[in-house]
Amino acid sequence: MSAIPENANVTVLNKNEKKARELIGKLGLKQIPGIIRVTFRKKDNQIYAIEKPEVFRSAGGNYVVFGEAKVDNFTQKLAAAQQQAQASGIMPSNEDVATKSPEDIQADMQAAAEGSVNAAAEEDDEEGEVDAGDLNKDDIELVVQQTNVSKNQAIKALKAHNGDLVNAIMSLSK
Amino acid sequence: MPIDQEKLAKLQKLSANNKVGGTRRKLNKKAGSSAGANKDDTKLQSQLAKLHAVTIDNVAEANFFKDDGKVMHFNKVGVQVAAQHNTSVFYGLPQEKNLQDLFPGIISQLGPEAIQALSQLAAQMEKHEAKAPADAEKKDEAIPELVEGQTFDADVE
Numbered sequence: 001m002s003a004i005p006e007n008a009n010v011t012v013l014n015k016n017e018k019k020a021r022e023l024i025g026k027l028g029l030k031q032i033p034g035i036i037r038v039t040f041r042k043k044d045n046q047i048y049a050i051e052k053p054e055v056f057r058s059a060g061g062n063y064v065v066f067g068e069a070k071v072d073n074f075t076q077k078l079a080a081a082q083q084q085a086q087a088s089g090i091m092p093s094n095e096d097v098a099t100k101s102p103e104d105i106q107a108d109m110q111a112a113a114e115g116s117v118n119a120a121a122e123e124d125d126e127e128g129e130v131d132a133g134d135l136n137k138d139d140i141e142l143v144v145q146q147t148n149v150s151k152n153q154a155i156k157a158l159k160a161h162n163g164d165l166v167n168a169i170m171s172l173s174k
Numbered sequence: 175m176p177i178d179q180e181k182l183a184k185l186q187k188l189s190a191n192n193k194v195g196g197t198r199r200k201l202n203k204k205a206g207s208s209a210g211a212n213k214d215d216t217k218l219q220s221q222l223a224k225l226h227a228v229t230i231d232n233v234a235e236a237n238f239f240k241d242d243g244k245v246m247h248f249n250k251v252g253v254q255v256a257a258q259h260n261t262s263v264f265y266g267l268p269q270e271k272n273l274q275d276l277f278p279g280i281i282s283q284l285g286p287e288a289i290q291a292l293s294q295l296a297a298q299m300e301k302h303e304a305k306a307p308a309d310a311e312k313k314d315e316a317i318p319e320l321v322e323g324q325t326f327d328a329d330v331e
Contacts, residue, residue: 020259023221035246039283040236040253040264047283050262055238060215063238063264069255072283104295107274108302115303146282162303166296169281 017066024064029056038065039072045145047072079173115162139165147172222263225256236264237276237283245280247271 031054038050053067135158143154146169153172161167230253238246251266273280 016259020225020256020261023224024218027217027221034241035238036241037239037285040251041234041283043232043234049285058215058218061267062215065262065264066260068260069257069262103272103274104298107295108299111299112303164299167299170296
């Protein structure tokens with residue numbers, strides 16, 4: 001059995017998967033192109049991901065996905081991606097971003113609105129060093145879950161970025 | 175007008191071989207049975223039983239990420255997985271949504287190819303916040319300041 005080089009555009013199906021495709025292929029499924037990732041989340045926030053899926057739709061409206069389902073760990077993957085980006089120099093600087101799509105502008109406006117609200121809240125409460133202040137508790141819990149840091153560090157990061165979840169998570173993950 | 179008896183006999187011979195009604199009945203029967211079976215997905219479930227598929231409990235949501243940046247989001251979903259055969263089945267009705275609508279809960283489910291896009295999005299947000307005070311200053315210059323007590327009656331004819 002020869003070794004397949006990395007990033008080769010080859011899909012190797014094992015014996016069981018061939019059998020499954022043959023069985024389910026007889027039911028007249030319709031293939032849906034253009035889906036690059038399938039994930040589902042349990043209620044205990046455990047996430048399963050199917051990379052490079054092949055998605056079919058059955059006549060009854062349900063979806064059959066062929067591909068290996070793995071347990072996903074976002075924090076480790078984010079840290080690895082950050083290191084890889086810094087090593088290869090792909091990390092974008094602020095000046096590289098010149099054009100914006102309407103959806104990005106909408107997201108920016110929402111973030112700016114949240115920032116102004118949180119800034120006004122911070123002016124009212126000057127003694128909120130460790131206290132959460134008016135920050136949303138769900139936001140703090142989300143940052144703690146995603147980055148595995150203590151609650152105080154999460155609060156500091158959120159305040160430093162005016163309650164912006166994305167920037168807080170990115171700064172704590174570095 | 176006299177009828178040619180020989181031609182009439184030939185036509186009757188040819189028409190005896192055709193069975194129009196029977197053909198139609200057969201076609202209808204086949205189509206009906208196959209359509210009925212497929213709508214219920216009973217065959218799919220029996221095939222999954224052969225593959226020893228396991229129903230996963232307590233699934234909160236599922237997302238299918240498309241290459242055009244949109245997401246097929248299942249708010250309520252039932253999942254069956256046959257791990258040895260690398261096969262999964264999702265039962266539910268998806269809604270097509272934009273990626274921004276599902277923030278921030280979707281961040282943990284993004285793949286490695288989306289992390290760089292996320293970095294760019296964060297950079298855009300920072301840049302936008304830096305621009306905001308400059309716009310405020312420009313806005314003030316356009317409007318002249320009003321001086322209290324000054325009247326403009328002399329300018330009115």
